Amino acid sequence: MMAPMELIIELILMPLVAFVVGMMMVLMMRRIAAKLQRRIGPPFFQPLYDIVKLHSKQTQISHGLIHDIGIVMAMGGYIAAETLLPVPGMTGIAEKGGIITLLYLMMIPSLGLALGVGQCANPNGSIGIARALTAMLAYDIPLVIVIFGVAYAAGTTNLVDIIAVQQAGGFETWGAVQMPVLAIAGLIAMHASLGKQPFEIYIAPAEIATGPMVEMSGKYLGGLFVMQCFQLYTTSVLYVSLFLGGGTTWFDFLLKSFLVLAIPVSIAYLFPRYRTEDLLRLMWKWPVMLGLIGVAFVL
Amino acid sequence: MSSIKQIPVITERKGNPLARVFDEFVRFCRSRSLFILHYCTGCGAIELPPAMTSRFDMERLGIQPMVSPRQADILLITGYVSIKTLKRVILTYEQMGSPKYVIGICSCTVNGGMYWQSYATAKKLDEYMPVDLYIAGCMPRPEAVLAGLQKLMDRIHSGEANSWEDYFRNYDYYLGNQQKLFGENWQTPTDIITEAKHYDLIGEGTLGKHTQLLEQHQKPLEALDMRLGHDLKEPTE
Ligand code: SF4
Numbered sequence: 001m002m003a004p005m006e007l008i009i010e011l012i013l014m015p016l017v018a019f020v021v022g023m024m025m026v027l028m029m030r031r032i033a034a035k036l037q038r039r040i041g042p043p044f045f046q047p048l049y050d051i052v053k054l055h056s057k058q059t060q061i062s063h064g065l066i067h068d069i070g071i072v073m074a075m076g077g078y079i080a081a082e083t084l085l086p087v088p089g090m091t092g093i094a095e096k097g098g099i100i101t102l103l104y105l106m107m108i109p110s111l112g113l114a115l116g117v118g119q120c121a122n123p124n125g126s127i128g129i130a131r132a133l134t135a136m137l138a139y140d141i142p143l144v145i146v147i148f149g150v151a152y153a154a155g156t157t158n159l160v161d162i163i164a165v166q167q168a169g170g171f172e173t174w175g176a177v178q179m180p181v182l183a184i185a186g187l188i189a190m191h192a193s194l195g196k197q198p199f200e201i202y203i204a205p206a207e208i209a210t211g212p213m214v215e216m217s218g219k220y221l222g223g224l225f226v227m228q229c230f231q232l233y234t235t236s237v238l239y240v241s242l243f244l245g246g247g248t249t250w251f252d253f254l255l256k257s258f259l260v261l262a263i264p265v266s267i268a269y270l271f272p273r274y275r276t277e278d279l280l281r282l283m284w285k286w287p288v289m290l291g292l293i294g295v296a297f298v299l
Numbered sequence: 300m301s302s303i304k305q306i307p308v309i310t311e312r313k314g315n316p317l318a319r320v321f322d323e324f325v326r327f328c329r330s331r332s333l334f335i336l337h338y339c340t341g342c343g344a345i346e347l348p349p350a351m352t353s354r355f356d357m358e359r360l361g362i363q364p365m366v367s368p369r370q371a372d373i374l375l376i377t378g379y380v381s382i383k384t385l386k387r388v389i390l391t392y393e394q395m396g397s398p399k400y401v402i403g404i405c406s407c408t409v410n411g412g413m414y415w416q417s418y419a420t421a422k423k424l425d426e427y428m429p430v431d432l433y434i435a436g437c438m439p440r441p442e443a444v445l446a447g448l449q450k451l452m453d454r455i456h457s458g459e460a461n462s463w464e465d466y467f468r469n470y471d472y473y474l475g476n477q478q479k480l481f482g483e484n485w486q487t488p489t490d491i492i493t494e495a496k497h498y499d500l501i502g503e504g505t506l507g508k509h510t511q512l513l514e515q516h517q518k519p520l521e522a523l524d525m526r527l528g529h530d531l532k533e534p535t536e
Contacts, residue, residue: 030358039356043331046361052328053372059397059498061369209366217369217396 010090011083015230018082018237021254022229023047025261029232032262033269047229054222061217063120070116071216071223077108078230085237086160088247098157099147106234109227110136113212120215128211131276132195132202138280139192139199142287146186149295150175150242163246175243182294183243187263188287190239192279194232196268201276236261329372329398330455331361333448336371336395338388341378343405343438350441362448368394373451376424378438379407379414382480385421389477392428392466393489397498399463400431400451404444409433426476429462467495468502475509486517 026047034041062068084097084105110132117125153175154162166173176183192199202211213224236257240246244260247253274282337347351357351364365371368391380388392401403424406412411422424430431454434447454460466473470491478485492510495501 034356034358038353040359041356042358042361042363046332049328049332049361052325053332056325056329057396057398059494061396205366210370213370214367215369221370 007092010092014085014087014090014092015079015082017087018078018085018233019226019229021257022231022233023051025232025236025258026225026229028258028262029265032265036266036269047225051222051225054225055219057218059217060219062220063215066119067116067220070112070114070119071220073112073115074109074227075223075230077105077112078227078234080108081105081234082230084159085234086163086241086246087237088250088253091160094159097159099151099159099162100157102159102238103144103147107136107140109231113224116220117212117215122215124208124210124214125212127208128202128204128214131204131208132212134276135192135195135199135201135279138283139189139287142185142189142283142291143193145288145291145295146182146189147242149179149182149291149298152295153179153298159241163241166245167248174245179243179294179298181290181297185287185290185294186239186243188290189283190235190260191264191267192283192287194235194264194268196264198268198271198274199279200268200273201279204273232261233257326456326458330452333360333362333373333400333452333455334365334371335362335373335375336365336368336391337375337377338391339377340380340384340388341405341407343377343407346404346438346441346444347375347377350444355441355445357445357448360445360448360452368392369396371395372398373400373402376401376403376408378405379412379417379420380424381419382421383419385427386481389427390487390489393487393491397463398455398461400455400460401428401462402447402451403430403433404439404447406435406437409435412437421480427473427480429465429473431460431462464500467491467498467500467505469504470495471504471507471509474513475507478509478512483512484516486513 024047027042027044030046031041081102083092084094084102086092086094114129114133117129150162151157154165156162156165162175166175171177195201195203203213204211208214213221216224239260240253240256244256247256337344339347349355357363362373368374372395374388374392374395376388392399401424403409407414407420408424408430411417411420414420415422421427432447432451434443436443439447451460474485474491492505495505
């Protein structure tokens with residue numbers, strides 16, 4: 001049992017760390033895109049400049065109370081999720097929360113966005129959010145199957161224990177080595193949950209003008225930029241904790257998270273975009289099938 | 300719009316030396332992160348893709364394209380604006396969040412260019428909205444576009460690029476020119492005068508005889524109702 005003071009410090013530190021690492025992940029994503037397109041790419045502090053600039057806009061166009069609350073929910077869901085993700089040296093409330101709470105918390109941002117965008121009354125935004133919720137339905141099923149498989153194999157839904165089980169025997173006990181089929185299914189589901197290119201149905205700048213973000217300006221868009229940092233961090237760290245044995249030191253923890261994120265991001269910029277029903281069909285067929293096979297191996 | 304009125308607006312800071320540092324930092328960030336909305340009105344738009352992609356790569360300067368006026372900082376007018384287009388340009392401009400900048404690319408935005416004798420184009424862009432920067436040429440090369448953008452970045456950093464305030468302070472002038480072109484019933488969905496009052500940007504030229512004319516026929520703004528499909532029986536304008 002840790003002292004309450006220590007816990008409070010951890011609860012503040014964990015989202016902060018997530019934010020800083022998340023900004024670097026955004027930078028990495030944009031640099032990878034630039035490299036693939038043979039460009040130089042943005043400078044090192046570009047994500048920070050963007051966020052500061054957006055928050056310092058002089059006219060902030062609000063569409064009403066629910067719009068404000070929606071953005072707070074979108075960010076808050078992820079901030080709460082960070083406290084449930086153990087990092088080296090800090091576990092926060094991960095032991096008490098468990099992986100199922102985490103899964104629920106990761107859905108809140110989409111719902112918050114849906115609320116906020118609803119009040120903007122922009123048809124592009126509504127189409128976007130309808131697609132975002134459909135996409136959530138698509139990738140959550142394989143994700144839940146994968147998480148169930150991992151939790152069953154480890155015999156617990158406690159993320160700290162899952163990591164401890166994997167770290168017990170070195171490389172051979174990693175989830176990805178023990179359950180390779182589940183790991184692949186998890187990677188596909190994670191790619192879809194990032195909303196990157198082949199699955200980028202709800203942003204789709206050329207078709208529905210960035211969907212949920214279409215009416216966001218100033219600090220509202222800034223909030224969504226912050227949310228994106230958290231989203232990248234949460235997704236990759238969750239994958240690392242489930243399949244790559246978490247991290248014993250900060251160095252290998254960050255290395256693993258960045259490498260894991262680099263896979264979907266590098267694939268993303270080579271592809272155009274699927275349609276919504278194609279995404280559903282694809283998600284409910286391949287990752288679900290792989291996930292079920294993986295679970296069958298585990299059982 | 301009651302919620303908008305409650306946001307306190309800080310107009311000046313004095314005393315605190317840290318505030319200066321903070322303002323400087325904010326100005327630097329503003330100049331280093333520019334989202335452009337390229338409203339491609341004329342031929343000049345063809346020079347933007349090379350400026351954005353691998354050859355010249357705008358993103359290394361922190362400039363990236365955005366798709367909706369709400370998100371954008373810079374409105375790029377790339378060439379001649381016909382009178383019909385100009386209406387849309389003005390609606391777009393008014394919906395952008397301040398600080399916002401307008402760049403006129405191509406000679407056609409400066410003085411009408413080769414469309415000087417056309418009945419259907421607006422000649423000088425800065426009669427209808429404040430323009431921060433012109434990049435002349437028919438059409439300017441991507442190098443010129445990038446040089447212009449860098450110049451704008453310098454001006455933002457030094458705090459000179461605040462012509463967006465001019466639209467509030469001299470609204471009567473701009474509205475007068477717009478009315479001359481579009482007729483007296485011209486009205487945009489954005490209530491500039493209320494915004495100017497709210498953000499404390501009322502100048503000597505905000506109200507005048509043109510805004511009086513606007514107030515006479517101004518219809519109050521209503522929220523659009525959301526529904527799927529179109530009611531074909533409804534009379535359209
Ligand atoms: S200046 Fe030349 S290139 Fe540019 S819009 Fe006019 S005619 Fe076209």
